[in-house]
Amino acid sequence: MTMPWNRCKNLLMKYMYKDRVTVYRQQAVKDDDGADDYTVQAVYQELPCHLTQYGKEMQSGQNPREFFTKTDLRICLDPKYDILPNDILTITHDGQTFQLNAAKAFKYPTHQEISVRREEVMRYGRCYYDNKPCNSSD
Template identity: 50%
Template sequence: MSLKGLLRSVMYQDRVTVRRQTTTFDDEGAACSKLGDVYTDVPCKLSQYGKMLASHQDDRAFVLSNDLRLCCDPAIDIRPNDVLMVTHQGELWRLRAGKAFLYPTHQEIQAQKAGESNDSVGIRRAGKQAQQDSTGDAGET
């Protein structure tokens, strides 16, 4: 078995749906932005790379952020600012992608979830919430 195959079978127990902002035009020719799925249920691994939970106060609320890393096959085109809907151990995480760092066998993407302190730092139970998130209603303010 190749190293790539071994990574896929042992490490990639999570799943990611990659969503990207695209521009479409309506019947009158006006530009509209739309968030659409680029990849669905791609095997991956979500992990922490920094143990610190960063926080700051903005005009509205106390904001927490968590630095995470997503690893997956290098053939998957994940771009900065893509929305990553990651199912990790039965929980759904909505994250923003950073720049991908490519290796021959895998890629590592910095991902971050920032939210208000009462937003559970982006952790959501999979199931009904996943259906709501796939329609674009992520429950974020």
């Protein structure tokens, strides 16, 4: 007897995948002079997904110049998409936008799970993500 994977996937899509993710990946390109260069380009846009916490606490630390935090979350989505380690994921969840970095995807017949991380740095009382000031929607 085979498992009804399509039925399970349809239920996940209907009841769980309320968030949206756009996946960005570094791509090799040629610049105007013909030299090798890299740019970040969207490879998937507005995919249905589910962003969740999964029991890990926020990690924090301090060095002489800054205070930093690392938040680990998890995203679930259809296994037909190839999400690679270090892809940049922009996820919209309940009106909030998160920019996160992907780890290796674990694929199952019905879905895939990807650990994602956000690292922020506090310098001089201001929050920075990817060397840009954080804002309330990040």
